[in-house]
Amino acid sequence: MDVLRFVLLSFVLLISVSNGMAAGRFKRAPYCKTRIDLAFVIDSSRSISRSDFKKQMQFVNDIVDFLDVGSDETRVAAVSFSNHLFPQFGFNDYRTKTDVLTAINGIKHSMGDATRTYLALEHTHQKLFAPGNGERPDVVDVVVVLTDGATNPGSYDRLTGSQGKQQTQKEAALIKDRGAYIFAIGVGRGVDVKELNGISSDPDQRFTIQVSGFSELNSDEVKQMLLKRACVEIETTPAPTPPPTTTPAQRVVECNELLADIFFVLDHSSSLKTEGNFNKTLNFVTGVIDYLHVSPTETQVGALKFSNIPEMQFHLTDYTDKQDVASAVSRIKWKGGNTFLDKALRMLRTEGLNKAYGSRENVPQIAVIITDGVSTDPYATKLELKRLHTLNYILFAIGVGPDRNPEELARIANNPNNVFEVESLNGLQAIRESLVTRICAKRVRAPVEIKKP
Structure with a gap:
């Protein structure tokens, strides 16, 4: 790190933060433009009083208010925990500072009778930082863990206190192994310093922060400390090396050469x-189509929707250019009903990706299935999936919202990399490019021999 640059940045940060706090509120700092994917892991157990929980949330609010939050700047996610896990929001859900702060202010004090820290850390690396959920491979990942005590499984797991702490260390290690930085902030006398140091990244003196109580946590000094370390010191730390891939511009160009039959299967159930919510799904679909070259000799697109019964919207050969396909998608209406995914999969197989309705041999057969819940008849869904998988269809599963079923999504997709999960419909747009990239990886380039049905 350039020593002079670090000193100057630190000095500017200290003066500006102090001025903002002296004025009684935070103001966005133009210098704090470090691009990070920042996840808060928040203790909401009953050992924290109501007034102290408010101080803790004010601390989180103020830290976020000092960051440059946006789609191409810092993204924020949060999870809280006590006796249970309480997912709050993911990186895809909110893209403005105002929306993130509103979501933070909506986090409830669960007052659970245990401190199962390991559940929240597991959720952080398995869900918040999962591919397709908004975490960016070219941006530094930062986790801030806030707790007032040691891990305590209570009566909810067959774990002793010691085993619970070991599980917390294990989950924290998995986060750090992926290249993320963890700040562990312990509040009060009930914290286990050894556990905090095990959770946090190295060196401990930088990434472990201990305070005497929630009033000190909410003080200018502690906020300055965390902002300085996250905005200045990590700013000059290289981000984790992303896996070899192409640039976004290259991806779009390559996808222009995609030769495939693609069907969108859209849940329009009452949930x-x-x-208006269903239209968010349609906007996402039209955004994906915008990356494709739609024509009888390149990519063909079809769509169906489902709730109580499946309804074909248009077949692969009904529209032969991108504009007409996008227009047809925008005209799909929402009705509501149950979630009979099995019936939709049967229609996909018999009337969608089927030679009698325009699908082509020697061309990838791709389905993108978007659902916000579990299927009404899981057993029938499993049978239909088995039939589809034997036909070598390429299935992408997108689960939306808190009622999504990760196990069913995994069964739908042929490959774990073909599963996407978002916390709300607002998060769909953020996974669009990732989905397009993975679809385009299945491409077959023209010319190929295309046999007419």
Whole structure:
């Protein structure tokens, strides 16, 4: 690190933060432009009083308010925990500072009778930082863990206190192994310093922060300390090396050469609540189509929707250019009903990706299935999936919202990399490019011999 640059940045940060706090509120600092994917892991157990929990959330609020939050800047996610896990929001859900702060202010004090820290850390690396959920491979990952005590499984797991702490260390290690930085902030006398140091990244003196109570946590000094370390010191730390891939511009160019038959299978059950919510799904689909070259000799696109019964919207050969396909998608209406995914999969097999309805041999047969819940008849769904998998269809599963079923999504997809999960419909747009990239990886380039049905 350039010593002079570090000193100057630290000085500017100290003066500006102090001025903002002296004025009684935070103001966004133009210098704090470090691009990070920042996840808060928040203790909400009953050992924290209501007034102290408010101080803890004010601390989180103020830290976020000092960052440059946006789609191409810092992204924020959060999870809280006590006796149970309480997912709050993911990196895909909110893209403005105002929306993130509103979500933070909506986090509830669960007051559970245990401190199962390991559940929240497991959720962080398995869900928040999972591929397709908004974490960016070219941006530094930062986790801030806030707790007032040691891990305590209570009566909820067959773990002793010591085993619970070991599990917390294991989950923290998995986060750090992926290249993320963890700040562990312990509040009060009930914390286990050894456990905090095991959770945090090295060196401990930088990534472990201990305070005497929640008033000190909410002080200017502690906020300055964390902001300085996250905004200045990590700013000059290289981000984890991403896996070999192409640039976004290259991806789009390559996808222009995609030769495939693609079917969108859209859940329009009652759990979506409003047509406006369903339209968010349609906007996502039209955004994906925008990356494709639609024509009889390149990519063909079809769509069906399902709830109580499946309804074919258009077949692969009904529209032969991108504009007409996008227009047809935008006209799909929401009705509501149950989630009979099995019936939709049967229609996909018999009337969608089927030679009698325009699908082509020697061309990838791809389905993108978007659902916000579990299927009404899971057993029938399993049978239909088995039939589809024997046909070598390439299935992408996108689960939306808190009622999504990760196990069913995994069964739908042929490959774990073909599963996407978002916390809400607002998060769909953020996974669009990742989905397009993976679809395009299945491409067959023209010319190939295409046999007519």
